[in-house]
Every structure is written in C-alpha cells, then in structure tokens.
Amino acid sequence: MAQRGKTMKLLLCPSCFAREIDYLLAYDEEEDEYYCQRCCYAGKEENVLEFYKVFRNEKYKLYNVTY
Amino acid sequence: MSKMYVNVIHRADRGASMLEGIKFQQDExxxxGIRTTILLSYxxxxxPDMVAYVKTQMGLGDEIGIHFHNMMCEEMLPYAESDEQALYLHSFSSKKKIVDRxxxxxxxxxxxxxTAIGGYIMDTETTLYIKEKYPQVxxxxxxxxxxxxxxxxxxxxxxxxxxDGGPWGAFYPSKYHYLAPGRDKESSIDLVALPHLNRDMVLALTSRDDYFSSHPANVMRAKANDGPNSPYMHRFVDQWIEQKNYNGFSYYNVFVSTPWVVPGNIFVDNFEHARALYIDSLQYLKGKAEQGEVEFVxxxxxxxxxxxEIGAGAAxxxxxxxxxxGTKRQTFWYADSYFRAAIDLNIGGVICDFRPYVGELSGDTGPDTDILWNGNxxxxxxxxxxxxxxxxxxxxYGDASASIEGKRAKGRIERTHDGKQQLVVEPISIQVGDLEVTLESxxxxxxxxxxxxxxxVLELSDPTAEITLTEVLDGCYGTTVYPEDMRGIELTVLSHxxxxxxxxxxxxxxxARVAAPTEVKAVIPQIRTQLSLTPEGEADWGSVKEGVLFKPYYKLTLEKKVQLGGVLSSWLNVEKR
Known part of the structure; x- marks a missing residue:
C-alpha cells in the first residue's frame, strides 16, 4: 500500500513501480528532492516523471496506439 | 593499526573448463601476492586433474579445504539418501553420510x-557433527x-x-542455530563461522544482496559495472575497510567460483569483463595492503x-x-548473541529489523525437521x-503529531565511557503542527x-511549549513476507x-493503558521470546494494543511529556520465555 501524507506531490517511487510495488516518495524540503523510504531512489520531480515515461514507452509499447 | 583481514577463496570443481578458470584465478x-584458500567440492x-592441480597450489603455500556445494553427482548417490543438491536440505542421517564420504x-x-571448510548454509547439526568427528576444523x-x-x-x-537474519561477519556460532552467535565459549561451537561474501549493508535490506557483494561478477549480474570497470566495487572495499574503525578489525572475503570467470555463464554478458573485474578487485585490495590497511590471510x-583477539560472544x-x-541513505547494524538490530537512518533512525536470538530456536533444515527448508x-x-x-x-503537540520517519537523518558510531557501542542520530528538525522540534536520538x-x-529535545520554536514524546514499537514475528498466527501472544502493561x-x-x-508504567511487553511463545519497553526513570503513560487480521501487529508504547531540554529514556529488552 502507498503511504499517505508524506509528500509535497503524490509521486510513486519509479524504481519500486518498475517492480510493481506502490510506494509514495517522501520529500526532502532542504534538498528539494523526492526520495524513497523503501529503496535507494532519489530525484527531482522531472527525473521521476521521465522515469515513468521511459518505463511506459519501453514496457507498454501499445498503450497509446489506436487501431 | 587495525586492519581489514581478507580471504581470497576459490572453489575447485570438476571439468576442463573449471580447471582453466581456477588456474586464471590462482595465477591472478x-x-x-595473495595466498588463497582453495575449497574443493566433492x-x-x-x-584427478583438478586434484593434481590443487596439490601444486598447496605446494605454493595456499590453503586447501572442502566446500559442500557441488557434491551431488553420480559418485555421491550411493552414499546420500536422495539426490538433493543442497547438503543443508538433507536429513541428518544423510548429511552425516555425505560429510563422511x-x-x-x-x-x-x-x-x-x-581446517577450513564451507558451504552456502552449514546448519548446526552438521557443524556439530563435523566438529565432533573432525575436531581439527x-x-x-x-x-x-x-x-x-x-x-x-x-x-x-x-x-x-x-x-536471512544472521550476523554479517565472523562469529562463533551457538549450539542451537547456525545464524545465532554463542554467548560464550561454553555455549558456542569451537569454530569461527564466516559469511559467504560480504554484502552491501544498505542494499542488503532494500535490494537483492546477492547482486551487491564482494563478488565482482555478481555486481556485473546487477549491471552495476561499465564493461570491465566498476568504481562501485572500489567504494565497496573502502566501506568495508572503514568498519575496522568501529570494531578494531574488519573481515572481508572474495569468493568467486569458477563458473563466473569462464564462458557460458548466463549472468555474465562478457566473461572477459568478468575476468577484468576480478583482476581489478584483487589489485585494488593489493593497493590497500601496500598502504597497510589490508592483510591477506x-x-x-x-x-x-x-x-x-576477538573470541566468542563479541558484539x-x-x-x-x-x-x-549516492543518496543520503545510511543503515546501522548491531549484532551480538542476544539479538541483531538494524536502524534505518533514512527514516529518522527507526529500528527497521530486529532478530532476538534469546529464544534459542533451532535452525536445522531438512526433511526430518519442523522447518524443512526455512533456515531464516x-x-x-x-x-x-x-x-x-x-x-x-x-x-x-496539541492535536498535531509527527513521526521521526519523515526525516532523513545521519548517524555516527561512538563508544560510551565504559566501552559500549552507541549510535548517535544527529539532530533532526520536525514540524509538529506549528511547532518546530529539534530532536537528538x-x-x-x-x-x-x-x-x-x-x-x-534540543530546540523548540516556542521555548515554552510542552510536547509528548512516545516510543512506539509495532511488532510481529515471522520469517517471510506473510503474517504468522499471532494467537498465543500475550500483551501486558504494568504500572508503579x-x-x-x-x-x-x-x-x-x-x-490497555496505564499511568506511570513500569513495563509494556509482548510474550511471543512461538519464538520463546519476550519483548518489552521499560522507562529509564519515569514515563507518564504506557500502553499495549493488539492488531487485527488486516493489520496483524502488536503495539507497545511509552510516553512522556517534556519541555525544552527534556529527555525520554527507555529500554528495549529481549528475554527468553
């Protein structure tokens, strides 16, 4: 289960998500950095979003294809 | 000057390819300048070719011993009770016959x-049998x-x-569980237990630690290399050298079996890179030996x-x-004969793993045991x-509350005036409602x-504020990811x-909740263990709470109201029950 209320934005850890594990990233205000409390992922918001994009494009190749 | 003691261990298996592989490893x-320990499998x-080669290496000063992997083969079938490939999963009678053969x-x-032997797991009954029959080990x-x-x-x-659940380094094993250290000479098997490889002590909890170990080809399996280069492996060695500053020594072994340095291993995308990484690891350690930080033995x-120098029962x-x-993450570990604890500093210093050894459970595995395969x-x-x-x-604070888990912390190891190991979690600032609290643990x-x-409590943004500090232990028991039956556990709270x-x-x-608690505890008969929190000095309230099937944990708490400069001191205790 995702952990509620820790983050500035509700971003799932992309590294855990790649293993099909839902885990919300925590936010470190001093570093303006999101980080995972479960694994060793840390990154800016744009890094997280880019990770989702790569994952989606590489794994769900037909997700945006219309027939 | 304290040192990191390094074993370079090679396993000698059967066949021309294995012979070629071990020759490469031995030559490198x-x-x-390293004398190795060669452990021969059955x-x-x-x-005969492997035995003849190993004899030549013995002549060069290398140590020769036995490894119990790769023992199940046609020549072993007449001696074993099944074709089980893992020694630790045989019945005790079969284990004895295999060992003797x-x-x-x-x-x-x-x-x-x-005098040197090894396996992936050597359970207690097997080790006791070996020590009784072959006391030279x-x-x-x-x-x-x-x-x-x-x-x-x-x-x-x-x-x-x-x-899962044992010490990471060398120890004298107890006479009841192969992962639990003995308390003293009498309760220990007279043999130094060593780990199969050193592990990355952060990734051991957050990842698969067989990927991240003192085994450069395993690091390659994790794809944490760039062709023949792995700066990570150098940092890994450095981290293990640093541990000698906390313990007076450090132990490290490089144990790459030959299948990792010959063609055909499915986890190695280029065996020449695996060889280059192996050479690089040895040469890096050699450099550290020349600097006086490492001693090869x-x-x-x-x-x-x-x-x-160390002996039984050492912490x-x-x-x-x-x-x-490269994140801020740190993990602290402590192990002695009573328990092993891990503290995750990435979540403010939470005890994230705790294994009480006091219950003296058996860890023997095999078809004739209760736990079968489960050596955790x-x-x-x-x-x-x-x-x-x-x-x-x-x-x-008022209606607001916050846990230390929301803050990344940094820790340092110190010794108390009487020599006890101590982890100090450097101060973290936590927002609790409109109050900022700076707390040191x-x-x-x-x-x-x-x-x-x-x-x-080091600082409060309102110096006149009163806050409540609560120690919260959410516990359970088990060996896997699934909950066990919690019925039979008893939770007790006692007051002054x-x-x-x-x-x-x-x-x-x-x-149940009481004022002025003296003890809150859980007695877990399934693991013959009592876990308790007791205040050092006074606490205001203590409570115990049982969970439900959707949240199958027990909760123990101690709480105290404090002001600026105030302290909550408590003990976490484990006892045999």
Missing part, C-alpha cells in the same frame, strides 16, 4: 583433515547474509536458500586471529552509506518484509539483551501502582 591471486575431489576422499587424496563458511525471500522471488523461486589464519557494528545510488532466523521487526513493523518515536547497546534509547492488564492476542484490537 599470486600475481597480487565433484572437484572426483576429478567427502572427508574420507579428501583425506585419501591429501593425507590430512582440512577451525573455520567454516556457514551462511549467506540476508539471502532469503527477496532473493527467492528474484530468481524465480529456483534457489532454495533461506539464510588464509581462512584458517583468520580463524586463529579471531580466536585469539559487532556496521555503519554503511549508500554507495550505489525469525524477526519481530522486519520492515522490508512486513512494512508496518518498526520501532520509532512520535512527537505530539541515541541508541546504546549494553551487550546484555537491552538497548537504551534516549530522545533529547501495581496495576496490571494482560491481553491475549485474539485480533480484536483490544488496548
């Missing part, structure tokens, strides 16, 4: 009883640190090795050092930082397996089954006024 070790002992062949070939590789459920899942359920030489600590992703030592806290478990501090390991936990409430665990969310 010798080129780095298959290797049945290969291998020692017999070894002695016939080499003319002596080896000084040391054995007995376990694979933190290889358990995650590894099993990661390898598609193909590798039945469950060795054989397994038996290390056992002699450990017996003389060991480890403070490790994230050297792969039971936890009462294991956040990686059971996400809600943990021991943390919660701060309340310290964990002192007294070496008698207790941890003294101190929370000190001799008020006592006991809740048998029935999954009904019952709670």
């Amino acid at each position: 070790a010798h080129r780095a 298959e290797g002992l049945c290969d 291998i020692f017999e062949v070894f002695q016939a070939e080499f003319g002596f009883v080896p 000084k040391t054995s590789i007995t376990n694979c640190f933190e290889e358990g459920v995650k590894m099993f899942e990661g390898n598609n359920g193909s590798w039945y090795l469950f060795s 054989t397994m038996s030489e290390f056992a002699d050092f450990y017996k003389t 060991e600590v480890n403070l490790w930082k994230d050297i792969l992703a 030592y039971p936890y009462v806290i294991a956040r990686e397996h059971r996400g809600h478990s943990g021991h943390r501090c919660v701060i309340k 310290a964990f002192t390991f007294t070496g008698d089954g207790r941890i003294l936990i101190e929370r000190r 006024q001799e008020e006592k409430h006991t809740i048998p665990f029935t999954y009904r969310s019952k709670e």
Whole structure:
C-alpha cells in the first residue's frame, strides 16, 4: 500500500513501480528532492516523471496506439 | 593499526573448463601476492586433474579445504539418501553420510583433515557433527547474509536458500542455530563461522544482496559495472575497510567460483569483463595492503586471529552509506548473541529489523525437521518484509503529531565511557503542527539483551511549549513476507501502582493503558521470546494494543511529556520465555 501524507506531490517511487510495488516518495524540503523510504531512489520531480515515461514507452509499447 | 583481514577463496570443481578458470584465478591471486584458500567440492575431489592441480597450489603455500556445494553427482548417490543438491536440505542421517564420504576422499587424496571448510548454509547439526568427528576444523563458511525471500522471488523461486537474519561477519556460532552467535565459549561451537561474501549493508535490506557483494561478477549480474570497470566495487572495499574503525578489525572475503570467470555463464554478458573485474578487485585490495590497511590471510589464519583477539560472544557494528545510488541513505547494524538490530537512518533512525536470538530456536533444515527448508532466523521487526513493523518515536503537540520517519537523518558510531557501542542520530528538525522540534536520538547497546534509547529535545520554536514524546514499537514475528498466527501472544502493561492488564492476542484490537508504567511487553511463545519497553526513570503513560487480521501487529508504547531540554529514556529488552 502507498503511504499517505508524506509528500509535497503524490509521486510513486519509479524504481519500486518498475517492480510493481506502490510506494509514495517522501520529500526532502532542504534538498528539494523526492526520495524513497523503501529503496535507494532519489530525484527531482522531472527525473521521476521521465522515469515513468521511459518505463511506459519501453514496457507498454501499445498503450497509446489506436487501431 | 587495525586492519581489514581478507580471504581470497576459490572453489575447485570438476571439468576442463573449471580447471582453466581456477588456474586464471590462482595465477591472478599470486600475481597480487595473495595466498588463497582453495575449497574443493566433492565433484572437484572426483576429478584427478583438478586434484593434481590443487596439490601444486598447496605446494605454493595456499590453503586447501572442502566446500559442500557441488557434491551431488553420480559418485555421491550411493552414499546420500536422495539426490538433493543442497547438503543443508538433507536429513541428518544423510548429511552425516555425505560429510563422511567427502572427508574420507579428501583425506585419501591429501593425507590430512582440512581446517577450513564451507558451504552456502552449514546448519548446526552438521557443524556439530563435523566438529565432533573432525575436531581439527577451525573455520567454516556457514551462511549467506540476508539471502532469503527477496532473493527467492528474484530468481524465480529456483534457489532454495533461506539464510536471512544472521550476523554479517565472523562469529562463533551457538549450539542451537547456525545464524545465532554463542554467548560464550561454553555455549558456542569451537569454530569461527564466516559469511559467504560480504554484502552491501544498505542494499542488503532494500535490494537483492546477492547482486551487491564482494563478488565482482555478481555486481556485473546487477549491471552495476561499465564493461570491465566498476568504481562501485572500489567504494565497496573502502566501506568495508572503514568498519575496522568501529570494531578494531574488519573481515572481508572474495569468493568467486569458477563458473563466473569462464564462458557460458548466463549472468555474465562478457566473461572477459568478468575476468577484468576480478583482476581489478584483487589489485585494488593489493593497493590497500601496500598502504597497510589490508592483510591477506588464509581462512584458517583468520580463524586463529579471531580466536585469539576477538573470541566468542563479541558484539559487532556496521555503519554503511549508500554507495550505489549516492543518496543520503545510511543503515546501522548491531549484532551480538542476544539479538541483531538494524536502524534505518533514512527514516529518522527507526529500528527497521530486529532478530532476538534469546529464544534459542533451532535452525536445522531438512526433511526430518519442523522447518524443512526455512533456515531464516525469525524477526519481530522486519520492515522490508512486513512494512508496518518498526520501532520509532512520535512527537505530539496539541492535536498535531509527527513521526521521526519523515526525516532523513545521519548517524555516527561512538563508544560510551565504559566501552559500549552507541549510535548517535544527529539532530533532526520536525514540524509538529506549528511547532518546530529539534530532536537528538541515541541508541546504546549494553551487550546484555537491552538497548537504551534516549530522545533529547534540543530546540523548540516556542521555548515554552510542552510536547509528548512516545516510543512506539509495532511488532510481529515471522520469517517471510506473510503474517504468522499471532494467537498465543500475550500483551501486558504494568504500572508503579501495581496495576496490571494482560491481553491475549485474539485480533480484536483490544488496548490497555496505564499511568506511570513500569513495563509494556509482548510474550511471543512461538519464538520463546519476550519483548518489552521499560522507562529509564519515569514515563507518564504506557500502553499495549493488539492488531487485527488486516493489520496483524502488536503495539507497545511509552510516553512522556517534556519541555525544552527534556529527555525520554527507555529500554528495549529481549528475554527468553
């Protein structure tokens, strides 16, 4: 289960998500950095979003294809 | 000057390819000025070419011993009770026959009883039998640190090795469980247990630690290399060298079996890169030896050092930082004969894993045992397996509350004036409603089954504010990711006024709370363990609460109102029940 209320934005850890594990990233205000409390992922918001994009494009190749 | 003692260990298996591989490894070790320990498998002992080669290496000063992997083959079938490939999963009678056969062949070939042996798991009944029959044995590789459920899942359920919950370094094993250290000479087996490889002590909990170990080809398996280069591997060695500053010595072994340095290994995308990484690891260690930080020894030489200088029942600590992703993450570990504890500094200093050894459970595996394949030592806290478990501090101010978990912290190891190991969690600032609280935590390991936990309020944004500090332990027990039956557990809270409430665990969310508590405890008969929190000095309230099936944990709390400069001190205790 995702952990509620820790983050500035509700971003799932992309590294855990790649293993099909839902885990919300925590936010470190001093570093303006999101980080995972479960694994060793840390990154800016744009890094997280880019990770989702790569994952989606590489794994769900037909997700945006219309027939 | 304290040192990191390094064993370079090679396994000698059967066949021309294995012979070519071990020759490469031996030549490279010798080129780095290292005397190795060669452990022959039974298959290797049945290969005349391999035996002849190993004899030449013995002549060069390398140590020769036995490894119990790769023992199941046609030549072993007449002796074993099944074709089970893992020694530790045979029945005791079969284990004895296999052990005797291998020692017999070894002695016939080499003319002596080896003093160094090893396996992936060497359970207690096997080790006791070996020591009784072959008392010359000084040391054995007995376990694979933190290889358990995650590894099993990661390898598609193909590798039945469950060795989760033991120490990471050298220790004298107890006479009851191969992962639990003995308390003293009398309660220990007279043999130095060694780990199969050193592990990354952050990734051991957050990832598969067979990927991240003192085995450069395993690092390649994790794709944490760039062709023949892996700066991570250098940082890994450096981190292990640093541990000698906390313990007075450090132990490290490089144990790459030959299949990793010959063509055809499915996990190695380029065997020449695997060889280059192997050479690089040895040469890097050689450089550290030239700087005086590393000493190369054989397994038996290390056992002699450990017996003389360290002995049974010694505590060991480890403070490790994230050297792969480069985050702020740190993990602290402590192990002695009473328990093993891990503290996750990435979540403010929460006890994230706790294995009480006091219950003296058996860890013998095989078809004639109750636990069959499951050699894991039971936890009462294991956040990686059971996400809600943990021991943390919660701060309340008015209607607001916040846990230390929301802050990344940094830790340092200190010694108390009487020499006890201590983890100091550097101050963290936590917003609780409109109040900012700066809190310092310290964990002192007294070496008698207790941890003294101190929370000190260093700053308050409103210096006149009063806050409540609460120690919260959410516990369970188990060895895997699934909950066990909690019925039979009893939760008790006691007060100074001799008020006592006991809740048998029935999954009904019952709670008991008293003022001026003296003890809150959980008695877990399934693992013969009592876990308790007791205040050092005074606490205002104590409570126990049972969980429900959707949240199957027990909760123990102690709370105290404090102001600026105030301290909540409490003990986490484990006892046999």
